[in-house]
Amino acid sequence: xxxxxxxxxxxxxxxxxxxxxxxxxxxxxxxxxxxxxxxxxxxxxxxxxxxxxxxxxxxxxxxxxxxxxxxxxxxxxxxxxxxxxxxxxxxxxxxxxxxxxxxxxxxxxxxxxxxxxxxxxxxxxxxxxxxxxxxxxxxxxxxxxxxxxxxxxxxxxxxxxxxxxxxxxxxxxxxxxxxxxxxxxxxxxxxxxxxxxxxxxxxxxxxxxxxxxxxxxxxxxxxxxxxxxxxxxxxxxxxxxxxxxxxxxxxxxxxxxxxxxxxxxxxxxxxxxxxxxxxxxxxxxxxxxxxxxxxxxxxxxxxxxxxxxxxxxxxxxxxxxxxxxxxxxxxxxxxxxxxxxxxxxxxxxxxxxxxxxxxxxxxxxxxxxxxxxxxxxxxxxxxxxxxx
Numbered sequence: 524x525x526x527x528x529x530x531x532x533x534x535x536x537x538x539x540x541x542x543x544x545x546x547x548x549x550x551x552x553x554x555x556x557x558x559x560x561x562x563x564x565x566x567x568x569x570x571x572x573x574x575x576x577x578x579x580x581x582x583x584x585x586x587x588x589x590x591x592x593x594x595x596x597x598x599x600x601x602x603x604x605x606x607x608x609x610x611x612x613x614x615x616x617x618x619x620x621x622x623x624x625x626x627x628x629x630x631x632x633x634x635x636x637x638x639x640x641x642x643x644x645x646x647x648x649x650x651x652x653x654x655x656x657x658x659x660x661x662x663x664x665x666x667x668x669x670x671x672x673x674x675x676x677x678x679x680x681x682x683x684x685x686x687x688x689x690x691x692x693x694x695x696x697x698x699x700x701x702x703x704x705x706x707x708x709x710x711x712x713x714x715x716x717x718x719x720x721x722x723x724x725x726x727x728x729x730x731x732x733x734x735x736x737x738x739x740x741x742x743x744x745x746x747x748x749x750x751x752x753x754x755x756x757x758x759x760x761x762x763x764x765x766x767x768x769x770x771x772x773x774x775x776x777x778x779x780x781x782x783x784x785x786x787x788x789x790x791x792x793x794x795x796x797x798x799x800x801x802x803x804x805x806x807x808x809x810x811x812x813x814x815x816x817x818x819x820x821x822x823x824x825x826x827x828x829x830x831x832x833x834x835x836x837x838x839x840x841x842x843x844x845x846x847x848x849x850x851x852x853x854x855x856x857x858x859x860x861x862x863x864x865x866x867x868x869x870x871x872x873x874x875x876x877x878x879x880x881x882x883x884x885x886x887x888x889x890x891x892x893x894x895x896x897x898x899x900x901x902x903x904x905x906x907x908x909x910x911x
Contacts, residue, residue: 525549528578528643529909535594536580536639544580544639546666547909550659551576552650553699554730554868554900555859556723556818557825558803560833562693562713564753565769566800569710569807570695571723572703574903577642577655581663586635591619594641604633610688618653621684622661626670629680633668645898648734649860653688654696655906657681662701662906674701675716677906703905710807714769721810723902728815728854728870733883734896735839738864745835746861749792756793759784770796795832799825819855819870823848826857826867835862839891843867846883853879866898 529547536544551572558568584590592599593615600616602608607627608620626633640659644652658681665672672680681697694716699709707720753770760767763781767773770793778797782790802821809817826844830836840858844867847856852872859868871879880897887895 525574525576525578525643528576528641532578532580532594532639532641535592535641536582536637539592539639540582540584540590540637542582542637544582546579546581546663548579548581548659548663548666548906549576549904549909550579550655550662550906551700551703551903552644552652552655553696553703554650554732554902555695555699556708556868557806557821557857558799559825559829559857559859560749560835560861561796561799561803562695562711563750564796564800565714566771566796567710567712567803568693568695569708569721569803570699570703571708571902572699572905573650573900575644575650575898575900577640577644577652577659578909579638579640579659579663581667582637583667584635584637588635589619589623590635590637591616592639594639604635614688615656617688618656618684619660621687622657622664622680624687625661625680625683626664631668631670631672633664633670636664636667638663645734645896648732648896648898649865650732650898651696651700653685653690654681654692654700657684658697658700658906666908674905677701699905701905703903705904706902708810708902710803714771719807721807722813723810724813725815725870726813727873728819729873729876730900730902731869731871731876731880732859732866732898732900733843733869733887734866734898735837735843735864735887736893736896737837737839737891739837741863745863749833749835752789752792753796756785756789756796759789760793771800773797791832791834795828798828798832815870816854819853822855822857822868822870829858829862833862837863839864839887839893840867842890843869843883843887846886850879 556569678697847853852875856869
């Protein structure tokens with residue numbers, strides 16, 4: 524599939540600019556195996572790059588203008604690289620302007636260039652297409668102009684570009700898009716940005732995303748509330764156990780001893796955070812042993828925590844996970860991403876994928892009168908140059 528996308532992107536580039544692209548970059552979306560809502564709670568996350576990508580074609584043009592074509596949107600923009608970028612009403616261009624601004628703020632000077640890009644990352648599915656856009660664009664500029672920017676700094680600059688656009692994301696999306704490796708998940712310490720790779724050989728199971736095709740409007744306000752509730756929980760813990768600076772330093776017994784000092788809501792949010800941080804560590808241990816059954820069990824536990832304690836699920840996602848729990852050939856499933864819609868990530872026994880997909884699609888439509896979208900994903904490499 525990616526070969527087709529590369530051909531589409533480079534053919535367009537040649538037709539539009541009457542030249543063969545000098546650099547071709549592949550920049551992936553990402554999944555998160557476990558560790559949801561933990562990046563801003565100083566814990567660990569376990570993402571991986573996937574085989575859904577944005578493909579970029581680049582060439583210097585010896586001017587001061589970056590001419591950029593978004594093939595899928597049939598839209599283009601020209602940006603003067605000598606000027607400080609400003610936000611505009613054309614949203615997709617802002618992510619690229621944000622990257623150019625980060626380069627300027629860090630003292631890098633770049634010339635003009637031509638660029639076209641196209642994507643097979645499903646939009647609005649929670650697979651972080653914006654991180655792939657920022658990091659792939661920056662990676663290509665870095666290669667073209669030999670800027671020498673390290674991978675981690677590409678991720679951090681991509682995150683800063685997204686903050687400039689107005690989305691206060693954690694580092695997970697950009698990080699996994701840049702440093703991903705085929706058949707490896709990345710355990711990222713969100714406090715230090717240290718990271719380690721762990722096996723992602725799911726052996727007898729396939730990773731399938733079931734997209735609920737809904738996005739409830741609660742997301743932004745409730746996301747901000749969760750952060751405030753967790754901060755309140757941590758404040759109370761620290762008051763009573765001064766040595767505890769983070770949920771990662773707290774155990775369940777310590778938290779339970781403080782239950783009477785917290786509101787029910789703050790206690791539940793804190794309980795989820797403490798348990799989920801432990802689950803990420805257990806998930807890494809399970810993967811290293813090839814114990815996929817334990818990983819699946821932890822995924823179900825995470826969903827229960829997200830639904831009951833963190834309360835970021837919705838009836839559609841809960842229904843999809845309940846369907847998964849009832850299937851002998853499914854060993855794990857949970858909502859993935861911020862919640863209130865989007866996808867579940869599900870481990871399905873190889874050979875039974877078609878039957879499960881057909882069954883879930885039929886039952887989901889009967890229940891909600893909504894078409895289920897389904898994506899097969901494989902753990903893949905991070906942002907890289909394409910060499911045919």
